[in-house]
Amino acid sequence: MNKSTFAYFLLVAILFLHACKSKQNAAAESRPTTSNTTTLNEKERLERDYLFFEAEREKIIGNQANAASKFAAVIRIDPRSAAAHYELGQIKLQNSQIPEALYHAEQATKYSPENVWYQLLLATIFEQQRKFDQASKIYERLSKLEPTNVEYRLAWADVLARSEQYDKAINVLNQVEALIGINETISIEKKNIFLRMNKVDKASLELQNLAKAFPYELSYKHILADFYLTNNQSDLALKTLLDIEKMDSTDAQLHFSYAEYYRQMGDIDKSFKELKKAMANPNADADNKVKVLLSYYNLTEIKKDLLDQAFELCQAFISANQQDAKAHAVYGDFLFREKKWEAARESFSKALHEDKSRFAIWNQLLVIDSELNDMNSMYNTSKEAIDLFPYQPTLYLFLGSAAYRLKKYDESVDALNQGASLSVGNPPLSTQLYSSLGDAYHDIDKHEESDRAYEKALNFDPNNIYVLNNYAYYLTLRKEKLDKAKEMAYKTIIQEPENSSFLDTYAWVLFNRNEFQEANQFIDRALANGGMKSATILEHKGDILYKLGKPTDALDFWIRAQQVGGGSDKLIKKIAEKKLVD
Numbered sequence: 001m002n003k004s005t006f007a008y009f010l011l012v013a014i015l016f017l018h019a020c021k022s023k024q025n026a027a028a029e030s031r032p033t034t035s036n037t038t039t040l041n042e043k044e045r046l047e048r049d050y051l052f053f054e055a056e057r058e059k060i061i062g063n064q065a066n067a068a069s070k071f072a073a074v075i076r077i078d079p080r081s082a083a084a085h086y087e088l089g090q091i092k093l094q095n096s097q098i099p100e101a102l103y104h105a106e107q108a109t110k111y112s113p114e115n116v117w118y119q120l121l122l123a124t125i126f127e128q129q130r131k132f133d134q135a136s137k138i139y140e141r142l143s144k145l146e147p148t149n150v151e152y153r154l155a156w157a158d159v160l161a162r163s164e165q166y167d168k169a170i171n172v173l174n175q176v177e178a179l180i181g182i183n184e185t186i187s188i189e190k191k192n193i194f195l196r197m198n199k200v201d202k203a204s205l206e207l208q209n210l211a212k213a214f215p216y217e218l219s220y221k222h223i224l225a226d227f228y229l230t231n232n233q234s235d236l237a238l239k240t241l242l243d244i245e246k247m248d249s250t251d252a253q254l255h256f257s258y259a260e261y262y263r264q265m266g267d268i269d270k271s272f273k274e275l276k277k278a279m280a281n282p283n284a285d286a287d288n289k290v291k292v293l294l295s296y297y298n299l300t301e302i303k304k305d306l307l308d309q310a311f312e313l314c315q316a317f318i319s320a321n322q323q324d325a326k327a328h329a330v331y332g333d334f335l336f337r338e339k340k341w342e343a344a345r346e347s348f349s350k351a352l353h354e355d356k357s358r359f360a361i362w363n364q365l366l367v368i369d370s371e372l373n374d375m376n377s378m379y380n381t382s383k384e385a386i387d388l389f390p391y392q393p394t395l396y397l398f399l400g401s402a403a404y405r406l407k408k409y410d411e412s413v414d415a416l417n418q419g420a421s422l423s424v425g426n427p428p429l430s431t432q433l434y435s436s437l438g439d440a441y442h443d444i445d446k447h448e449e450s451d452r453a454y455e456k457a458l459n460f461d462p463n464n465i466y467v468l469n470n471y472a473y474y475l476t477l478r479k480e481k482l483d484k485a486k487e488m489a490y491k492t493i494i495q496e497p498e499n500s501s502f503l504d505t506y507a508w509v510l511f512n513r514n515e516f517q518e519a520n521q522f523i524d525r526a527l528a529n530g531g532m533k534s535a536t537i538l539e540h541k542g543d544i545l546y547k548l549g550k551p552t553d554a555l556d557f558w559i560r561a562q563q564v565g566g567g568s569d570k571l572i573k574k575i576a577e578k579k580l581v582d
Helices: 003-030 042-060 064-077 082-094 098-111 116-128 132-145 150-162 166-180 184-196 200-213 218-230 234-247 254-264 268-279 286-302 304-320 325-337 341-354 359-371 375-388 393-405 409-422 427-443 447-460 465-478 482-495 500-512 516-528 535-547 551-564 571-577
Strands: none
Touching (some): 042 064, 042 082, 064 082, 082 098, 116 132, 150 166, 150 184, 166 184, 184 200, 184 218, 218 234, 218 254, 234 254, 268 286, 268 304, 286 304, 286 325, 325 341, 325 359, 341 359, 359 375, 359 393, 375 393, 393 409, 409 427, 427 465, 447 465, 500 516, 516 535, 535 551, 535 571, 551 571
16 A cells, blocks of 8 residues: 555544544434433333434434334333434424424423534524524524534524514624624625615625725625616726726626626617627636626517627627537527527537537427428437437437438337336326327327327327327228217317318318218318418318219319329329229
């Protein structure tokens, strides 16, 4: 063993012994005890101590329910066991059983009033119940017992502030400050309390004192400048910013603050120039840059004239932070919203090049692939994303949909089934997955499985018009369950009476039920609502006319269907033979 390895193990051994000693001290404080007024015989003492040990063991290995049961058994033997009450109170608090936790904490402090840990548990429970006065009394008592313990005083000040005893809270924080000196945490808390009291001048003074105490800490001057800007004290804000600039003209935060100053002064051009400088500074905080761009994102929802500025700021951010995924991602968000799909895809791809761990960006990329109808990209991207996020069901929907469009039906079925197994608790997504699964099973002639998938989709969303339409149409193609198909198709046209696809499905169900006159009425509605551009709808019109004894008119619509492009594989034969082909 070399010297460095030996030193490491020696350090670990010292820390372990120290931890054991601390644990022993804590155990000595919390060991089951019997009061002078309670007499336990030897058997009872042994049983109590054994149960307490077992309860502690159960707690350590994470069996909280067993631990609680055994601590309760200890209390039945020795109702004055402060340690058992304390432990059981902790478990009850963790399980949000506040009244029970309070009872046991009160019993623990009753039988061992000097134990600090029992007092702290009781104070915590009082805070949960918003009984700040009782919690305050405990922290006050502990602070007097240990005058140099800062944590007790900070907790005391917190509950005083939460109970709106602001003057008392300030007094306690002043006591802490007397112990440790001016401190950022204390100064900020005092500032916040003074603001709640509407004492802006005193809040300002706290920040001034903090900045004076640490004259070379520019972050405190920035806090002061931000305070002035927030409270419309522009002159003082400018003076503070000029002080910062004298100390360090390259300060990364400075341009953000100047931008806000000029915005308040109504000089929008100067404000934008300062923002652009901040964005172009590679040392400026990237999260601040993102916040600025998010504010622009919201603004440009209403004020489209600010889009050019937003894009300029995005480009400045990217130029300064080429390897920051956030820079590319936020730019991608703007492009995505404006439906600039190719540019957005490029930006999101650059973001993932820098950081592949952000699932939301993968999802956006796949949505773009869908919008661009780029099934090859959707297929490859979803497979890559699944390797990184194997438990995200939406990825399997994208993969299954892409594989289906690429006619990789077996792979589509596998992906969609996997996604469905992961989508528990997400009814809308489950509906989509089972609906797509129904389509995929249909195309590989597994009709029973297809029907079951559609039924599952409808269990999640009984009125989903796309599931109802597809299920009805495929049943009609097979000439099965036509009553059910008619009922489902009718639901779709009730919800969307001008949807040509839904009207066509309903007409086609009626056609296969030999209800030709009614079918003709609905196919005409489909044609009037955009169906003249659909080869399928035109062909169906021809089929219906033929059954109505109008073969010449039927031929005319079949020819129109052929000219549009598409239609069934029997369309050419219908035209050639000038008759309906089964």
